[in-house]
Amino acid sequence: MAQHREQMAASKSSASSSLKLGPVKIPRAAEVLANQLREEIVGGRLSDGDMLPNERELTESSGLSRSSVRDALRMLELEGLIATKQGRNGGSRVCKPGRDTIVKTVSLFISSRRTRRVSLVEARGAIEPTAAMLAAKHRTDEDLARIQEKHSAMVAGIDDLDRFLRGNLDWHMAIVHASHNDLLIAFMESISHAVYDVTNDETLNPPEVRQQVVRIHGRITDAIEKQDPAEAKRLMERHVTAYAEFLGMS
Amino acid sequence: MAQHREQMAASKSSASSSLKLGPVKIPRAAEVLANQLREEIVGGRLSDGDMLPNERELTESSGLSRSSVRDALRMLELEGLIATKQGRNGGSRVCKPGRDTIVKTVSLFISSRRTRRVSLVEARGAIEPTAAMLAAKHRTDEDLARIQEKHSAMVAGIDDLDRFLRGNLDWHMAIVHASHNDLLIAFMESISHAVYDVTNDETLNPPEVRQQVVRIHGRITDAIEKQDPAEAKRLMERHVTAYAEFLGMS
DNA sequence: ACGGATTAAAGGTCTAATATTTAGTTGACT
DNA sequence: AGTCAACTAAATATTAGACCTTTAATCCGT
Numbered sequence: 131m132a133q134h135r136e137q138m139a140a141s142k143s144s145a146s147s148s149l150k151l152g153p154v155k156i157p158r159a160a161e162v163l164a165n166q167l168r169e170e171i172v173g174g175r176l177s178d179g180d181m182l183p184n185e186r187e188l189t190e191s192s193g194l195s196r197s198s199v200r201d202a203l204r205m206l207e208l209e210g211l212i213a214t215k216q217g218r219n220g221g222s223r224v225c226k227p228g229r230d231t232i233v234k235t236v237s238l239f240i241s242s243r244r245t246r247r248v249s250l251v252e253a254r255g256a257i258e259p260t261a262a263m264l265a266a267k268h269r270t271d272e273d274l275a276r277i278q279e280k281h282s283a284m285v286a287g288i289d290d291l292d293r294f295l296r297g298n299l300d301w302h303m304a305i306v307h308a309s310h311n312d313l314l315i316a317f318m319e320s321i322s323h324a325v326y327d328v329t330n331d332e333t334l335n336p337p338e339v340r341q342q343v344v345r346i347h348g349r350i351t352d353a354i355e356k357q358d359p360a361e362a363k364r365l366m367e368r369h370v371t372a373y374a375e376f377l378g379m380s
Numbered sequence: 381m382a383q384h385r386e387q388m389a390a391s392k393s394s395a396s397s398s399l400k401l402g403p404v405k406i407p408r409a410a411e412v413l414a415n416q417l418r419e420e421i422v423g424g425r426l427s428d429g430d431m432l433p434n435e436r437e438l439t440e441s442s443g444l445s446r447s448s449v450r451d452a453l454r455m456l457e458l459e460g461l462i463a464t465k466q467g468r469n470g471g472s473r474v475c476k477p478g479r480d481t482i483v484k485t486v487s488l489f490i491s492s493r494r495t496r497r498v499s500l501v502e503a504r505g506a507i508e509p510t511a512a513m514l515a516a517k518h519r520t521d522e523d524l525a526r527i528q529e530k531h532s533a534m535v536a537g538i539d540d541l542d543r544f545l546r547g548n549l550d551w552h553m554a555i556v557h558a559s560h561n562d563l564l565i566a567f568m569e570s571i572s573h574a575v576y577d578v579t580n581d582e583t584l585n586p587p588e589v590r591q592q593v594v595r596i597h598g599r600i601t602d603a604i605e606k607q608d609p610a611e612a613k614r615l616m617e618r619h620v621t622a623y624a625e626f627l628g629m630s
Numbered sequence: 631a632c633g634g635a636t637t638a639a640a641g642g643t644c645t646a647a648t649a650t651t652t653a654g655t656t657g658a659c660t
Numbered sequence: 661a662g663t664c665a666a667c668t669a670a671a672t673a674t675t676a677g678a679c680c681t682t683t684a685a686t687c688c689g690t
Binding site: 156 | 671673
């Protein structure tokens with residue numbers, strides 16, 4: 131049964147007019163099924179929390195083998211669209227993809243392309259000023275508390291490179307989170323680790339630079355506290371470009 | 381054979397000190413293999429263009445079944461780390477993940493979370509001014525030609541909403557490409573389609589707005605031609621925030 | 631030297647059995 | 661009645677092996 135994929139050699143009646151057709155993409159069985167299911171999900175006919183039919187049912191209704199059905203489910207799982215649980219009452223439950231899906235993808239992109247330090251810093255320079263502005267606009271009191279807490283931690287750890295850099299990272303991420311923009315958060319989470327790795331070096335963080343960093347962080351924190359978007363943005367912009375230039379020289 | 385996953389009930393000698401251990405993640409066979417192979421790839425022991433052993437060989441050397449081996453390969457394929465070809469001399473070839481991998485992931489994220497229009501516009505507002513600045517800094521002559529070409533197309537199509545919006549999209553993407561920053565390009569490609577969809581509406585693009593848009597696009601194009609990064613950035617910033625405010629009112 | 635048939639090597643698919651995990655159910659012992 | 665252990669059932673996870681399809685190389689006749 132199941133002789134799928136009949137490509138059908140399109141009889142010789144070739145009206146040889148200038149039809150140009152690109153390379154024909156031949157989908158695999160599992161892909162076809164995955165596409166259908168994905169369509170159901172993003173199309174809204176299956177919503178967050180709903181259960182998919184179990185594998186045997188899908189096998190029957192699709193006419194494919196269980197392996198192909200499973201392949202399809204694995205694809206959706208890797209895309210973060212379903213979560214599959216083993217055992218009685220297990221199965222595949224629809225869920226919304228989280229930021230971690232993006233983070234994984236972008237991290238792979240960065241590490242396997244050996245993205246240059248300058249590119250990372252440029253990307254950060256794009257995201258952070260806007261994030262700071264939005265944070266000043268939309269922060270809650272908890273957001274502010276978190277930012278201040280991370281700032282204090284960094285000040286306290288100024289003599290310990292590890293603690294300093296960790297605090298630095300946390301402070302920046304706290305601000306981005308306070309922007310309440312999921313896309314910016316996801317993008318920043320994606321690159322922050324790489325930025326951290328790439329600046330994790332004593333020579334890139336001499337004491338006088340750390341002093342400088344702490345001082346401007348303090349001013350940015352204040353701007354966010356006072357809910358002054360323009361000032362937060364301006365300062366953050368200066369901060370990241372200053373550090374970028376410092377890196378550019380070394 | 382192969383009785384993996386013995387969790388081993390940790391004898392009763394529970395030193396009940398306050399050790400807290402999170403939920404134990406039990407990996408699947410395919411995941412373990414995928415992790416190993418991924419490590420080989422990003423670790424550099426397998427580089428771009430190399431062939432992986434074929435499925436039967438991997439089955440032997442890993443001690444897993446062919447299905448599990450194939451599952452692992454599928455994961456890597458979905459991550460964009462390998463490309464698999466059928467047929468004699470086929471197999472799995474290592475490749476660097478492209479921007480399309482990021483685009484797919486982020487697009488799913490956006491559409492399945494029904495990301496709000498304002499968030500999209502905010503994210504764009506973060507990326508584009510920096511991209512314009514970098515474009516002014518690093519553009520080649522071909523980059524410039526492309527930007528000008530897209531601008532002309534947009535001017536020519538100003539009375540046709542479809543052509544106008546398409547030209548708009550193309551012009552913006554041309555600039556981002558001219559930044560020569562793969563991360564920014566990937567991020568922008570990821571959201572541009574969604575931004576396009578969300579602004580594809582006659583009422584959001586009345587004639588007087590189009591005129592305004594064309595005029596400022598022209599000035600930005602000129603700034604990039606003259607390689608004036610600060611000006612390009614300033615204008616682009618004004619452009620996107622102006623449009624954001626216009627959207628905010630409607 | 632060309633072009634069609636053959637063949638070999640790879641991935642793609644199907645089937646069916648077995649293993650493992652998990653949640654509910656039952657039942658004996660408090 | 662309550663509780664914990666053993667059992668059972670329902671689902672996914674894994675294995676095994678056969679067969680199908682695609683693709684490139686090779687052979688061979690013209």
